[in-house]
Amino acid sequence: MGADGGSINKSSNLKLHVERTSNDYKARDDNLLEFSLESRWECCKISNLPLRLPIVSDYLGNLYNKESVLEWLLCKDKDTKYDPKLRNEIKHIRKIHDIIELNNLVEVKSKDKNNRTVKIKCKYGDEIFGDKLKTSFVYCVKCGDVVPKESLHLNLSGTNECKCPVCNEIVAPSNDIIVLNPTSQLDIQNLTDRYNKLCHGNLYHDGTKSKKRKKSSSITTTKKQKTSKV
Numbered sequence: 001m002g003a004d005g006g007s008i009n010k011s012s013n014l015k016l017h018v019e020r021t022s023n024d025y026k027a028r029d030d031n032l033l034e035f036s037l038e039s040r041w042e043c044c045k046i047s048n049l050p051l052r053l054p055i056v057s058d059y060l061g062n063l064y065n066k067e068s069v070l071e072w073l074l075c076k077d078k079d080t081k082y083d084p085k086l087r088n089e090i091k092h093i094r095k096i097h098d099i100i101e102l103n104n105l106v107e108v109k110s111k112d113k114n115n116r117t118v119k120i121k122c123k124y125g126d127e128i129f130g131d132k133l134k135t136s137f138v139y140c141v142k143c144g145d146v147v148p149k150e151s152l153h154l155n156l157s158g159t160n161e162c163k164c165p166v167c168n169e170i171v172a173p174s175n176d177i178i179v180l181n182p183t184s185q186l187d188i189q190n191l192t193d194r195y196n197k198l199c200h201g202n203l204y205h206d207g208t209k210s211k212k213r214k215k216s217s218s219i220t221t222t223k224k225q226k227t228s229k230v
Ligand SMILES: [Zn+2]
Pocket: 140, 143, 144, 145, 164, 165, 166, 167, 168, 169
């Protein structure tokens, strides 16, 4: 019973934190936020295990081990096997087309005493994911290549398109570029707007056309219309 009480307190603390910061993604509790920011660069959002290649990402730039996403997709008893909060956070992943496998990443061994901890880094630059990144990383939807955001800006030539510096694929910044683990409200809003447009256009995150998607997006629209009642 004592243990139950402890876990209840823990979850109510967590809820308080979420409520306090939900309107505005600003840190009120620096330590907690710092932990969550680092852990999402190091751990799979589904399994909480360290990230290992192959890594995939969704429309919102979250990082997952591909294996965990496949387990989620194939699981026939999600209600029992997954925590309700997590289920809610990853319910948008319904098909393999809702994620993109990331490229241009490499596993590096950390210098701890056992030399067993594996971390992830982009092949461009020296920064290891999770180590208080100074660089903003993005990936191109078309090719899955992860690159520093600045490397795309360098080859923007006054047009609405730029080239992926890894494979030279032509990409449209507003549609084909996903910020990894975004922290700014503007980035989150842009990524959400892009996703909503895809849903209305009957498309998955990876650009594949969906036959069934229309049903789910029209439900969202109905809900919206109900709440906004013009
Ligand atoms: Zn590329």
